[in-house]
Amino acid sequence: MATVTEKITPLKGYNLHIIPTEKYKTNTLIWKMKAPLTKQDVTKRALLPQVLQSSSAKYPTTTALRSYLDELYGATFFVDLSKKGEYHIMSFSIEIANEKFLSDPSPLLKKGFELLAEILTNPNIKGNAFDQDTVGKEKRTQKQRIQSVFDDKMRYSNVRLIQEMCNGEPYALEVNGDSAEVEAITAENLYEYYKSAFLNDEMDLFIIGDVNEEEVKSYASELLHFEDRKSKKLGAQEINRANDVKEIKEEQDVKQGKLNIGYRTNIVYGDPDYFALQVFNGIFGGFSHSKLFINVREKASLAYYAASRLESHKGLMMVMSGIDLKNYDQAVGIIHEQLEAMKNGDFTDQELEQTKAVIQNQILETIDTSRGLTEILYHNVVAATNINLDTWLEEMQKVTKEEIVEVAKKIQMDTIYFLTGTEAGK
Amino acid sequence: MEKISFDQLQEELFHEKLSNGLNVYILPKKGFNKTFATFTTKYGSVDNTFVPLGKNEYVKVPDGIAHFLEHKLFEKEDGDVFQQFSRQGASANAFTSFTRTAYLFSSTSDVEKNLETLIDFVQEPYFSEKTVEKEKGIIGQEITMYDDNADWRLYFGLIQNLYQNHPVKIDIAGTIESISHITKDWLYECYNTFYHPSNMLLFIVGPVDPESFMNQVKENQAKKDYKDMPEIKRKFETEPAQAAEMKQVLEMNVQTSKCLLGIKALHVDQTGDELLKNELTMNILLDLLFGKSSENYNQLYNEGLIDETFSFDYTQEQGFGFAMIGGDTGEPDKLAETLAGMLLKAKSKAIFNEEQLERAKRKKIGGFLRAVNSPEYIANQFTRYAFNDMNLFDVVPTLEKITLNDVQSLASEVISEERFSVCQVIPKKK
Numbered sequence: 022m023a024t025v026t027e028k029i030t031p032l033k034g035y036n037l038h039i040i041p042t043e044k045y046k047t048n049t050l051i052w053k054m055k056a057p058l059t060k061q062d063v064t065k066r067a068l069l070p071q072v073l074q075s076s077s078a079k080y081p082t083t084t085a086l087r088s089y090l091d092e093l094y095g096a097t098f099f100v101d102l103s104k105k106g107e108y109h110i111m112s113f114s115i116e117i118a119n120e121k122f123l124s125d126p127s128p129l130l131k132k133g134f135e136l137l138a139e140i141l142t143n144p145n146i147k148g149n150a151f152d153q154d155t156v157g158k159e160k161r162t163q164k165q166r167i168q169s170v171f172d173d174k175m176r177y178s179n180v181r182l183i184q185e186m187c188n189g190e191p192y193a194l195e196v197n198g199d200s201a202e203v204e205a206i207t208a209e210n211l212y213e214y215y216k217s218a219f220l221n222d223e224m225d226l227f228i229i230g231d232v233n234e235e236e237v238k239s240y241a242s243e244l245l246h247f248e249d250r251k252s253k254k255l256g257a258q259e260i261n262r263a264n265d266v267k268e269i270k271e272e273q274d275v276k277q278g279k280l281n282i283g284y285r286t287n288i289v290y291g292d293p294d295y296f297a298l299q300v301f302n303g304i305f306g307g308f309s310h311s312k313l314f315i316n317v318r319e320k321a322s323l324a325y326y327a328a329s330r331l332e333s334h335k336g337l338m339m340v341m342s343g344i345d346l347k348n349y350d351q352a353v354g355i356i357h358e359q360l361e362a363m364k365n366g367d368f369t370d371q372e373l374e375q376t377k378a379v380i381q382n383q384i385l386e387t388i389d390t391s392r393g394l395t396e397i398l399y400h401n402v403v404a405a406t407n408i409n410l411d412t413w414l415e416e417m418q419k420v421t422k423e424e425i426v427e428v429a430k431k432i433q434m435d436t437i438y439f440l441t442g443t444e445a446g447k
Numbered sequence: 448m449e450k451i452s453f454d455q456l457q458e459e460l461f462h463e464k465l466s467n468g469l470n471v472y473i474l475p476k477k478g479f480n481k482t483f484a485t486f487t488t489k490y491g492s493v494d495n496t497f498v499p500l501g502k503n504e505y506v507k508v509p510d511g512i513a514h515f516l517e518h519k520l521f522e523k524e525d526g527d528v529f530q531q532f533s534r535q536g537a538s539a540n541a542f543t544s545f546t547r548t549a550y551l552f553s554s555t556s557d558v559e560k561n562l563e564t565l566i567d568f569v570q571e572p573y574f575s576e577k578t579v580e581k582e583k584g585i586i587g588q589e590i591t592m593y594d595d596n597a598d599w600r601l602y603f604g605l606i607q608n609l610y611q612n613h614p615v616k617i618d619i620a621g622t623i624e625s626i627s628h629i630t631k632d633w634l635y636e637c638y639n640t641f642y643h644p645s646n647m648l649l650f651i652v653g654p655v656d657p658e659s660f661m662n663q664v665k666e667n668q669a670k671k672d673y674k675d676m677p678e679i680k681r682k683f684e685t686e687p688a689q690a691a692e693m694k695q696v697l698e699m700n701v702q703t704s705k706c707l708l709g710i711k712a713l714h715v716d717q718t719g720d721e722l723l724k725n726e727l728t729m730n731i732l733l734d735l736l737f738g739k740s741s742e743n744y745n746q747l748y749n750e751g752l753i754d755e756t757f758s759f760d761y762t763q764e765q766g767f768g769f770a771m772i773g774g775d776t777g778e779p780d781k782l783a784e785t786l787a788g789m790l791l792k793a794k795s796k797a798i799f800n801e802e803q804l805e806r807a808k809r810k811k812i813g814g815f816l817r818a819v820n821s822p823e824y825i826a827n828q829f830t831r832y833a834f835n836d837m838n839l840f841d842v843v844p845t846l847e848k849i850t851l852n853d854v855q856s857l858a859s860e861v862i863s864e865e866r867f868s869v870c871q872v873i874p875k876k877k
Contacts, residue, residue, distance in 0.1 A: 042478060043477070043478055044476070044477065044478030044479055044820075045820045046456070046816040046817070046819060046820055047813075047816055047817050047820060082745070083739065083740075083744075083745055083748070084740055084741070084742065084744075084745045087738070087739040087740035088740040088806060090740070090810075091738075091740050091806040091807065091809060091810040092806055092809060093809075093813070094809050094810070094812055094813030094816070095809060095810030095811065095812065095813030095814045095817075096813065097817065116817060117813075118812075118813045118816045118817070119816075122455060122456055122457065122816055123455075123812070123816075124455060158748065158749065158751070161751055161754075162754045162755060165703060165754045165775060165777075166754070166755070168702050168703055169702075169703055169756070169775060171701070171702045172597055172701040172702060172703055173596075173597075174595050174596075175592075273700055274700040274875065275595050275700060276591045276594045276595050277588065277591040277592050277594070277595050308533060308538075309529040309533070309538075309539075310529055310530050310533040310534075314529075318585055319527065319585075322581050322582075322583075322584030322585055323584070323588070324585070324588050325585055325586070325588040325589040325592055326592075343588060343591070343592050344588065345588065345591070371534070374534075375530075375533045375534045375536075376533075378533070378534070378535070378536030378556070379533045379536060379537075379538065381536060381555070381556075382536045382537060382538060382553075382554055382555050382556065383538065385480040385481065385555040386480065386481045386538075386553055386555060388480065389479050389480050389481050389822075390820075390821070391820075
């Protein structure tokens with residue numbers, strides 16, 4: 022059974038991915054652009070989609086652009102940024118009603134395509150620069166966006182862990198860039214960067230919905246065409262790993278301590294033992310039946326949350342928990358014991374089977390949303406692999422206890438980060 | 448079993464009220480992998496003064512008990528229900544709001560078994576002193592986590608400003624002090640009063656056959672011996688129409704200030720069609736005033752008073768309601784003042800036209816289509832609507848009927864300085 026039908030067509034400068042399905046009342050268009058993470062570009066790259074989404078030549082103000090979206094039955098349009106391994110990805114998403122569920126039958130999909138093309142290829146420029154006002158406003162917002170990480174302690178402590186653990190590696194760069202670099206961006210140099218990104222980035226367009234394939238292809242090739250390019254592949258990963266585990270404690274005025282522990286998994290998407298890593302993570306800390314949840318929360322009553330998650334392209338695992346300041350040693354000890362248990366094969370067949378069932382369920386649920394589906398399919402673009410979802414699920418189901426123990430042995434603790442209160446130890 | 452068809456949306460809903468009073472709804476969704484089910488009681492954090500089942504006097508229970516009960520229901524004599532769900536490939540969860548407690552699972556296999564587990568674990572409580580004590584540590588950490596969360600403190604701070612007496616002003620999880628008074632006997636008293644099937648609703652959405660699922664639920668319920676329930680008696684103190692406090696400023700460990708302006712709602716005794724129309728009209732009014740395509744939004748953004756965190760929302764339930772507008776800002780006082788000025792202007796004169804109204808309605812209609820892609824949205828919202836005697840699928844026809852006059856008269860009535868309040872979070876002085 023094919024769980025998902027994805028048809029990939031190379032067009033001028035990008036790949037078109039069509040996923041036809043009747044389950045939604047809307048159609049979704051997601052445009053993705055990928056380039057290596059670099060200190061030089063990351064801040065500009067984070068600003069660019071914000072500038073593009075605020076106006077265009079045809080809709081020169083935010084009010085004009087947003088009014089048009091409202092008219093298209095409240096089509097949503099948003100941009101976001103992510104890091105996948107050492108790549109920086111910009112996404113532009115439009116979700117637009119399928120007119121067959123409206124009392125007004127005028128077709129909307131083509132308008133969605135036209136709008137996407139307008140935003141990407143017809144920006145609001147004055148001479149050789151973006152509109153100055155827009156860039157000024159978006160720079161201000163970007164600074165605030167970068168600063169706001171500090172105010173969300175859960176997010177802040179995760180960012181700090183990555184900065185400490187991956188210090189000197191591109192992955193340590195913040196997805197929204199560096200506040201100190203924002204000022205130097207001008208309407209001119211950002212426009213230069215825009216042109217270069219559309220010339221060099223690896224670009225993909227995903228269309229999900231009850232669509233006609235030929236119609237989609239014709240809209241795409243007519244409205245969106247760029248120069249052909251070769252995508253930039255990363256060389257070998259840079260890893261600056263110390264021999265000893267780094268332990269960082271940072272004091273702030275907080276009531277709850279945030280404990281974040283980073284590990285190197287030494288396994289990335291596309292590796293043969295990647296599926297065993299997924300199952301490992303599920304038994305160890307991915308779910309509410311996992312060892313971390315049971316032992317840190319249910320048995321020791323130390324935390325409300327205690328979980329682990331993987332970064333699939335960089336090869337990292339992050340454990341996170343919110344604990345009372347005085348319980349640091351006990352929590353770190355329990356987490357450590359759980360990893361040792363995994364290395365010793367100290368988990369039951371029942372834990373193994375229930376974890377596989379829950380992962381299978383999680384994947385199938387994720388692909389029920391157009392966004393979740395796109396994120397799963399995009400792994401193949403990032404890793405330059407071609408693993409279809411059925412294969413993924415079959416391979417995951419085949420994972421054995423021995424393979425999980427092997428994976429556990431490859432996992433190395435790298436850095437412990439603790440955001441602690443100013444009265445720690447009292 | 449009755450079948451209700453929604454032709455424009457191409458959806459069918461199946462419903463039956465069982466002999467023990469439980470309302471069961473099933474919405475088949477073709478093409479989806481996942482089945483999502485919620486089992487919800489009309490019992491939330493505001494229900495803190497009531498006559499317990501079998502007694503005659505009102506009691507007031509410790510703050511946070513509805514949420515505590517939600518946590519404890521997952522634990523049984525032979526272990527934890529999360530384990531059972533995950534053995535059956537499901538992911539389970541629960542949440543407590545002001546007016547509801549919902550238990551839910553989603554799964555793509557073994558759906559019948561998971562449904563049985565959901566119904567049985569909610570209907571078979573097991574509370575012991577020992578497990579109640581253990582939970583205090585876990586919930587204590589949940590409360591501390593929210594204490595450090597500036598957005599949550601801002602939100603609750605504003606509700607506390609708006610409300611003088613109504614228990615909506617009490618944090619859903621309670622405080623570390625208030626939960627220390629919770630015992631297993633209190634939990635049973637609340638459970639017995641509010642978890643009778645006649646106070647609950649089961650909603651199933653996914654690629655399911657309605658007939659066989661309805662039969663399964665009926666068979667499950669037929670095995671359990673529920674006695675008829677007297678009507679639940681809840682008590683709320685009277686609440687003045689104006690806001691309790693004009694302003695509150697919280698100093699926290701943040702770098703960016705936050706500011707929310709709230710408006711205390713009127714007509715909080717509404718239910719059914721009246722409530723539906725009122726809340727949709729209010730949503731349209733807020734969208735016309737502060738949506739991204741509005742002049743006000745543009746002005747606020749251009750002046751640097753708001754950023755992308757800016758949002759607005761309207762909540763109305765039986766007995767309370769509020770609108771909230773705001774977000775992160777460099778100038779919390781100026782933002783509060785500007786928002787108040789914009790609201791008062793809309794109160795005093797007709798500033799919207801037909802074209803804007805039409806656009807706002809279209810936006811809401813498209814937004815509804817997008818929302819019904821989500822099984823979670825359908826189940827959660829349908830339940831909320833049903834508990835307020837409304838029908839989720841009346842949203843589009845009701846929206847279509849809203850006139851400019853409706854919006855304008857609501858604006859002139861609901862907007863009033865005596866019902867405004869402001870809450871701010873500012874960086875703590877070193």
